[in-house]
Amino acid sequence: MRGVQGVGTILSGMSDMDQLRENIALFEREDTLSAEEDDALLALGRKLSSSKGVPCTACHYCVSHCPQELDIPRLLELYNEHLSRPSFAFIAPMALGAMPADKHPSACIGCGACAQVCPQQIDIPEALADFARLMGE
C-alpha cells in the first residue's frame, strides 16, 4: 500500500525544504495504487461510510428548505450515532422521545427539497426513512 503511506506523509505537513522535496517527489512518482489496491480501498471506504451513516457537516443549508421544519442535522447526528455506537443504542430513542412526533424522522414526506441543496449530496430522505425504520416508527 505505497500510495496510502504516501498520502499519510503528505498530510503530516511540511516544516523544512527536505520534507517539501520529499513530498514533491511523491507526486512525481508513477507507481500509484494498482487496480486491485484501488478496488480494495474503495470497498473499504464504502463499508466504513455505510456503517457510520452519512457525512453531514451540520452546515444547516437544508433546514430552511424542509416543509416539515425538521431539524435535519440533529436527526442525522442521532442517526450516525445510532449506527456507529451500538452500545449506546438507547440514546437515539431517548432523544426522539423528547421531541414532538411531528419532528421525528418519520415525519419526513420524502419531498427531496433538502437533498437538492446539500453540499455533501446526502440522500437525506433515504437516511431519515432508514432512521425511522430503525426506531420502529
Ligand code: SF4
Ligand atoms: S425530504 Fe424530508 S427532510 Fe427533506 S425537505 Fe422533504 S420533508 Fe424535509
Ligand code: SF4
Ligand atoms: S445540507 Fe447536508 S451537510 Fe448540511 S446540514 Fe443538511 S444534511 Fe447536513
